[in-house]
Amino acid sequence: MILNPSALPLVQGHAMTTASPDDSVAAPAIKTAAPQIYPPASTQEIKIRAKDVNVFYGDKQALFDVNIDIPGKSVTAFIGPSGCGKSTFLRCINRMNDTIPSAKVSGAIEIDGNDVNLKSVDPVILRSRVGMVFQKPNPFPKTIFENVAYGPRIHGLATGKAELEAIVESSLKKAGLWNEVADRLHQPGTGLSGGQQQRLVIARAIAVGPEVILMDEPCSALDPIATARIEELIDELRNQFCIVIVTHSMAQAARVSQKTAFFHLGKLVESGTTEEMFTNPRDTRTQDYITGRFG
Amino acid sequence: MTDAVAPPVGPAGSAAPASLTAQQVAMEARLKKRHRAETWFKAQGLMAITIAMIFLVVLVGRIVGQGYTTFQTHTLSIPVYLNPERIDVADLEGVNYDYIVAEATMKKLGVQDDDLGLVSGKVMDLISRDFGFQLLNQLKADKSLIGKTVTVTGPFKADADLYFKGEIKRSTEEGDRKLDNQQLDWLDQLEKEGSVKSGFNFAFFKNSDSTEPEQAGVLGAVVGSAMMLLITALIAVPMGVMAAVYLEEFAPKNRWTDIIEVNINNLAAVPSIVYGLLGLALFINWLHVPRSSPLVGGLVLALMALPTVIIATRSALKAVPPSIREAALGVGASKTQTVFHHVLPLAMPGVMTGAILSLAHALGETAPLLMIGMVSFVPGVPEGFTGAATVLPVQVFIWENASERAFHERTAGAIIVLLVFMIVMNAAAVILRRRFERRW
Numbered sequence: 001m002i003l004n005p006s007a008l009p010l011v012q013g014h015a016m017t018t019a020s021p022d023d024s025v026a027a028p029a030i031k032t033a034a035p036q037i038y039p040p041a042s043t044q045e046i047k048i049r050a051k052d053v054n055v056f057y058g059d060k061q062a063l064f065d066v067n068i069d070i071p072g073k074s075v076t077a078f079i080g081p082s083g084c085g086k087s088t089f090l091r092c093i094n095r096m097n098d099t100i101p102s103a104k105v106s107g108a109i110e111i112d113g114n115d116v117n118l119k120s121v122d123p124v125i126l127r128s129r130v131g132m133v134f135q136k137p138n139p140f141p142k143t144i145f146e147n148v149a150y151g152p153r154i155h156g157l158a159t160g161k162a163e164l165e166a167i168v169e170s171s172l173k174k175a176g177l178w179n180e181v182a183d184r185l186h187q188p189g190t191g192l193s194g195g196q197q198q199r200l201v202i203a204r205a206i207a208v209g210p211e212v213i214l215m216d217e218p219c220s221a222l223d224p225i226a227t228a229r230i231e232e233l234i235d236e237l238r239n240q241f242c243i244v245i246v247t248h249s250m251a252q253a254a255r256v257s258q259k260t261a262f263f264h265l266g267k268l269v270e271s272g273t274t275e276e277m278f279t280n281p282r283d284t285r286t287q288d289y290i291t292g293r294f295g
Numbered sequence: 296m297t298d299a300v301a302p303p304v305g306p307a308g309s310a311a312p313a314s315l316t317a318q319q320v321a322m323e324a325r326l327k328k329r330h331r332a333e334t335w336f337k338a339q340g341l342m343a344i345t346i347a348m349i350f351l352v353v354l355v356g357r358i359v360g361q362g363y364t365t366f367q368t369h370t371l372s373i374p375v376y377l378n379p380e381r382i383d384v385a386d387l388e389g390v391n392y393d394y395i396v397a398e399a400t401m402k403k404l405g406v407q408d409d410d411l412g413l414v415s416g417k418v419m420d421l422i423s424r425d426f427g428f429q430l431l432n433q434l435k436a437d438k439s440l441i442g443k444t445v446t447v448t449g450p451f452k453a454d455a456d457l458y459f460k461g462e463i464k465r466s467t468e469e470g471d472r473k474l475d476n477q478q479l480d481w482l483d484q485l486e487k488e489g490s491v492k493s494g495f496n497f498a499f500f501k502n503s504d505s506t507e508p509e510q511a512g513v514l515g516a517v518v519g520s521a522m523m524l525l526i527t528a529l530i531a532v533p534m535g536v537m538a539a540v541y542l543e544e545f546a547p548k549n550r551w552t553d554i555i556e557v558n559i560n561n562l563a564a565v566p567s568i569v570y571g572l573l574g575l576a577l578f579i580n581w582l583h584v585p586r587s588s589p590l591v592g593g594l595v596l597a598l599m600a601l602p603t604v605i606i607a608t609r610s611a612l613k614a615v616p617p618s619i620r621e622a623a624l625g626v627g628a629s630k631t632q633t634v635f636h637h638v639l640p641l642a643m644p645g646v647m648t649g650a651i652l653s654l655a656h657a658l659g660e661t662a663p664l665l666m667i668g669m670v671s672f673v674p675g676v677p678e679g680f681t682g683a684a685t686v687l688p689v690q691v692f693i694w695e696n697a698s699e700r701a702f703h704e705r706t707a708g709a710i711i712v713l714l715v716f717m718i719v720m721n722a723a724a725v726i727l728r729r730r731f732e733r734r735w
Contacts (some may be wrong), residue, residue, distance in 0.1 A: 099624060101548060128627035138618035140637060150636070151626035201622070208626055 045112075047072035047212065047242040048093060053107035055088050055097065062088045066107070066268045068261055072211075072242040075234060077257035077274065079250060081294065084263040086246045090214050093244065094130035095123045111212065128155050130212040131205030136221050137197035139189035139204070144181050147189040147200055148172060151208035167207055174240075175203035176233050195226025199233060206237075213237065215245040219252065231256050250290060254278050262286045358710050365708025368496035368509070369459040371422065371485060372448040375399040375430065379442045387434050392427030393419055396447070403490065404481050417478055423509050425449040425498075450498060453508035453701030455482055459493065462700070473700075499708060503675045504685065504693070508701035511694070513709050518676045519589055519684035520658060520716070526593020526680065527600055527657050532650045534597075535604025536639075542605070543612040544634045563602035570599040571666025579667060587668035590680040595667055596657040603656070607649020611642035644731040651724040655717050661688040687713045 048070035055063040063085045070076045078086035088097070095116060097103040108115045116126050128151070139147050148168040151157075158164035168185070172178040177199045181192070189200050198218055205213055215234070219227040234243060234256045247253050253260050254274060261271035262283075270283045281287045288294055315323075375396060382390050397415040400422060401408060408415045426449040434440055450456065454473040457463045463472050465479055474482075485491050503515030546552045574595030578584040584591040615638050623633040639646075664670070669689050677684035685693070687709060694706040 094625070096621070096624065099620070124627050124629045126627075127625060132621075132625035134618060134621055134625070136618055138616075138622040140619065140622060141641065150623075150628075154626075154628055154632055154636075204622075204626055 045072055046070065047111065048244070049108075049110045049113075050089070050092075051108045051110070053089065053092060053105065053109060055085070055092060055106075056102075056104045057100070058102040062266055063092075064267045068268055068271050070242065070244060071259060073238060073240070074258040075238045075243045075245060075256050076259040076261065077253035078244065078246045078261050078263060079248075079253050079289070080263035080269075081289065082248075085266040086261075086263040087216050089263070089268075090216055090244060090246050093212065093214055094127045094132055095121075096127075096132065098123055128208045129210050130214060131208060131210035133198070133201050133205055133213065133215040133218045135217040137194055137201055139192070139197050139200050141188065141190050143186045144172075144189045144192070144200060145185040148203050148207045151204060155208060157207075157209065171203040171207035172200075174206050174237065175199045176229070176236070177203055193226070195222050195229055198222060198226070198230055202230075202233065202237075206241075210241065212242045212244065215243065217246050217248060220248060227252070250278075262289060264289070355714075358707050358714070361704065362707025362709075362711045364460050364462070365499055365704050365711075366496050367460065367493060368498065369451055369456050369491055369493050370448050371400075371451055372446055372490055372492070373399050373403050374444050374446050375426075376402075376444045377430070377434070377441050382434070382441050384438060384441065387431060390431070392430045393422075393424060395430065396422055396426040403488070404484060406481075417475075418481070420474070421452055421455045421478060421482065423450040423452050424507060425510055448492075450509045451482075453699060456509060457701060457704075458482055459486070459491065462704075499705070504672060504690065505674055506672075508697075508699050508705060511702070511705055513687065513690060513712050515673055515676050516685050516687045516690035516709065517712065519592075519673070520686040522589035522677060522680060522684065523592040523596065523686055524654060524658055526590055527596040528650070528654055530594065530597035531600040531604050531653070531657075535601050535650070536608050536646055538601075539605045539608030539612060540634060540639060543609045544638065545630065559602050559605050563606055566662075567599055567660055568662040568666060570595055571663030573598065574663060575666050585681045585683075587671055587673075587683045587685075588681045589677055589684045589686075591667050592664055592669055592684070592686065593680075595663050596660060599660065599663060600653040600657045603653035604650050607653065608642070608646045611645025611649065612638060614645060615641045644728045647727045647731070648724045651720055651727070655720040655724075658716060658720065659688050659713065661692055664689050665692075687716070 046069045048068075050066050050068045050070075053063055053066040054061065066085075066089055078090065080086050091097045092105055092109055093111075093116070095105075097105055105117060107117075109117060111126075111130070115121070116130075140150065142150075145168055148171050149164050152164060152167045158167055169178060172181060177196060180196060181200075189197065192200060198221075202213070202218075218234075219230050222230065231252065234245065237243060238258075245253075245256065257274045259271065260274045260277040262269045262277065262281075262285075264285050270277065270281060270286045272282075277286065278290060281290060373396070376399060378395065378398075381395055394415060397418045398408075400418050401415065404418075406414055426447050429447050429449060430445075433445065451459070454463060455478075458474060458479060459482070463474060465476075469475055482491075498510065499512045500517075501514055502510055502512030505511040542552060542555065574591060578591050578594050579586050584594065619637050619641060620633055623637045624630075628636065664686060669685060670693065671683065671685065672693070673683050673685040691706055691709045691713065694702045694709060697703075
């Protein structure tokens with residue numbers, strides 16, 4: 001099902017309560033097992049709020065005063081030309097920029113009102129709440145089962161083998177991969193096709209029970225059919241997760257997202273509902289980018 | 296316009312040279328030049344490989360040609376009458392067994408000793424003292440053998456063995472060889488009577504160093520090498536791997552880590568004898584580790600192998616794609632979990648290869664060991680890690696310096712044993728890499 005960009009957040013919240021039968025089986029197991037460090041957010045609320053975020057790589061400033069609200073249980077797309085800072089901003093949300101020694105982040109990024117950049121926030125716990133999917137499918141060179149089971153195992157989400165297997169199964173089902181791999185769970189994940197690998201990686205992220213899933217150009221290495229499959233999946237997942245996706249394809253942003261933010265030269269130019277952005281952009285730069293005049 | 300961009304070469308172009316433009320001619324000339332350069336480059340490569348192969352074949356051929364006879368030996372079986380007149384039961388150690396064996400051999404040959412004992416002396420020059428040790432051991436175990444006749448089998452002396460192997464020839468002037476015509480006649484007689492057997496030289500692997508070439512073997516050196524290598528591996532591999540993991544994955548990138556990195560690379564290039572001097576000063580003079588022991592040898596070689604292990608491990612870690620690190624961090628693994636669950640296992644084939652190759656290098660190292668007193672005559676298997684020991688390359692060095700011709704044969708034999716060890720280790724490195732290499 002390819003989504004209609006005008007879908008409303010309220011409707012999504014409703015959709016969650018009537019989740020597909022597949023999900024209803026094992027979803028509670030994950031929900032109860034997930035570390036509840038912060039109070040769960042209600043669906044209509046703002047999930048992520050960025051306030052005056054500046055990012056520097058050494059002397060070079062990559063992001064300038066980014067302010068944005070990202071709603072929960074919906075898909076938000078970041079678009080913009082290469083090097084505009086959209087991936088940098090995405091990586092701020094789960095503090096992946098910590099791994100770059102020269103990167104410095106200022107300002108606040110709040111998830112459910114709690115700043116992730118505080119010293120007291122352990123990035124490991126943050127990343128268990130904020131999963132990430134990368135540009136190139138990067139499954140571990142281990143079995144399909146081990147790929148999905150790794151996260152729950154290190155976070156102690158399963159007390160026994162059966163519980164772990166249930167998490168793996170439900171995660172693979174949610175990622176729409178279960179039917180394709182059920183009979184070869186113990187074969188290497190790297191043996192799957194590119195699109196399957198990317199869905200495996202999504203299953204791996206889901207298995208930890210995150211609230212937010214960040215996707216950094218998840219379809220840029222995939223063929224159109226695999227891309228369509230991932231887009232469908234993203235649409236299914238927005239009922240349960242706050243999804244933030246960076247994409248180079250404006251068509252993709254239009255298809256999968258409810259909210260779109262346009263970045264240019266390290267600045268957030270404009271953000272709004274996807275429909276509004278694509279039909280009636282306020283800023284001329286947005287208009288030029290969307291109509292294909294640059295980028 | 297179309298002329299200028301048309302494909303310049305090909306049968307059509309050469310068939311109608313008149314239609315070629317100046318540009319096409321130039322391009323064809325360039326093409327020819329490029330092909331010539333490629334052919335020349337390939338020829339150079341082939342020449343280099345051929346020369347290298349010739350060197351290798353000559354080297355291995357010479358060593359094997361010289362050394363293969365080490366693995367063959369000739370033994371003599373003779374009935375020995377344990378004459379009670381010559382054996383003092385109270386002092387079994389003091390009995391002249393060599394003379395008893397010589398008597399038995401003379402009886403076999405049908406010759407009589409003269410008054411000066413010249414004949415028995417010449418006979419004793421042919422037969423190894425190993426016979427005497429065998430008799431002593433048999434008597435110690437069973438004194439009732441006195442007065443009886445026992446059949447003893449043992450090696451010839453090295454010179455007699457060399458005669459059977461054709462290394463000492465009858466055609467050589469009598470004065471220029473170790474054995475005179477009479478001795479050669481005796482050896483021929485023994486062979487004709489069927490008392491001489493040729494077979495695999497097990498003694499070479501069962502014995503340690505000896506002053507008698509026919510009794511000298513590599514066991515002590517092999518055990519010494521193994522013990523020393525164990526110490527080296529236990530110290531250099533874990534330390535090197537942990538140092539590399541820290542430097543590569545955890546250490547901040549600043550001036551200090553740069554300095555450390557440069558120094559590690561420099562240490563890998565320091566001549567090995569310098570490590571020997573360092574080991575002498577540090578381990579023997581300051582820490583009083585027993586000299587010439589496998590422990591001190593292993594410590595010195597561990598120092599030497601450490602930089603190589605660190606460099607190999609670091610490059611193996613660098614080769615792990617960053618996407619794997621991101622994947623692990625992305626699901627909430629900590630830095631340490633990322634490294635030990637994912638990065639290090641993926642780097643393991645490279646780490647093992649580097650470690651094994653540096654250990655193989657340490658196995659063949661001689662110079663630093665000479666500095667710490669391992670160049671000594673050790674006629675036995677080392678008694679523990681602090682006992683005196685010798686190792687294979689040093690054994691080669693010691694035997695090469697010996698004057699007897701038979702030791703030179705053993706030198707080549709020991710080199711073959713050393714090379715076999717090296718090949719086994721390198722093969723293990725290749726197999727490990729093949730088996731555990733993963734693709735992503």
